[in-house]
Amino acid sequence: MSLSSHQVAGPVWNLGRLNHVAVAVPDLEKAKAFYKNVLGAQVGETVPLPEHGVSVVFVNLGNTKMELLHPLGNDSPIAGFLQKNKAGGMHHICIEVDNINAAVMDLKEKKIRILSEEAKIGAHGKPVIFLHPKDCGGVLVELEQV
Amino acid sequence: MSLSSHQVAGPVWNLGRLNHVAVAVPDLEKAKAFYKNVLGAQVGETVPLPEHGVSVVFVNLGNTKMELLHPLGNDSPIAGFLQKNKAGGMHHICIEVDNINAAVMDLKEKKIRILSEEAKIGAHGKPVIFLHPKDCGGVLVELEQV
Numbered sequence: 142m143s144l145s146s147h148q149v150a151g152p153v154w155n156l157g158r159l160n161h162v163a164v165a166v167p168d169l170e171k172a173k174a175f176y177k178n179v180l181g182a183q184v185g186e187t188v189p190l191p192e193h194g195v196s197v198v199f200v201n202l203g204n205t206k207m208e209l210l211h212p213l214g215n216d217s218p219i220a221g222f223l224q225k226n227k228a229g230g231m232h233h234i235c236i237e238v239d240n241i242n243a244a245v246m247d248l249k250e251k252k253i254r255i256l257s258e259e260a261k262i263g264a265h266g267k268p269v270i271f272l273h274p275k276d277c278g279g280v281l282v283e284l285e286q287v
Numbered sequence: 288m289s290l291s292s293h294q295v296a297g298p299v300w301n302l303g304r305l306n307h308v309a310v311a312v313p314d315l316e317k318a319k320a321f322y323k324n325v326l327g328a329q330v331g332e333t334v335p336l337p338e339h340g341v342s343v344v345f346v347n348l349g350n351t352k353m354e355l356l357h358p359l360g361n362d363s364p365i366a367g368f369l370q371k372n373k374a375g376g377m378h379h380i381c382i383e384v385d386n387i388n389a390a391v392m393d394l395k396e397k398k399i400r401i402l403s404e405e406a407k408i409g410a411h412g413k414p415v416i417f418l419h420p421k422d423c424g425g426v427l428v429e430l431e432q433v
Contacts, residue, residue: 159305159308159349159353162305164426172424175423181302202304204305205305207305228421229425231425234308276321278310278312278314279374279375279376280375282326
């Protein structure tokens with residue numbers, strides 16, 4: 142009988158599909174116009190999420206989405222990123238999981254740093270965690286339970 | 288009759304799905320182990336592409352792929368990126384198109400800078416172009432004809 146590494150550590154969890162690629166943009170209207178008018182993608186409306194400190198626009202690419210993020214309010218989690226990357230840039234990727242609490246237990250056991258003690262409700266109203274980029278090859282990885 | 292902006296400018300082209308998210312990594316084996324053993328993703332073999340100056344590993348996420356890139360040879364196109372981003376990081380996104388030459392004509396008309404005069408054969412043996420990040424909200428965008 143063979144067990145995957147996930148099953149050895151505790152409750153089973155499985156990685157799913159790429160939910161979105163998040164891009165921080167300094168000018169939301171300009172970014173929307175690029176994806177809609179230049180590339181011809183399906184671009185949604187601007188959704189202000191004051192409790193998360195961002196305005197969000199989804200770009201539908203059929204198999205997955207891009208999430209355009211712009212700071213909202215004085216304490217935005219992406220303000221520092223845009224200060225360092227004035228033209229904007231890729232901020233994080235979000236991959237779906239089926240059991241976020243099992244993932245948290247397993248990742249802690251594997252010494253992967255998680256940016257919160259436990260899962261929080263993310264921008265889509267679902268439980269999420271963020272993994273430390275230094276433990277993920279330089280990439281900020283969000284896991285979202287679906 | 289309504290025409291999309293693509294149809295006004297010249298031959299029709301359509302944007303497709305997200306083909307991959309490319310990540311430049313300083314340590315390919317460590318990155319493979321992270322996606323395979325920590326996240327439990329399906330990780331392919333290392334493919335050396337000396338003519339493109341990179342070694343490539345695909346991570347299959349079901350709906351799309353991640354492409355782990357590591358420099359190969361002395362003149363790698365990602366060497367400078369890793370010098371600036373020592374821990375690695377997201378390098379580009381690749382979106383599929385149905386007609387790359389029509390896209391080139393249309394994008395030039397729309398004053399989007401393309402990093403080559405015309406489409407070149409990319410790492411997957413298909414015609415690709417790269418768009419200037421400054422014209423794409425800070426994101427290096429590859430378009431690949433499929």
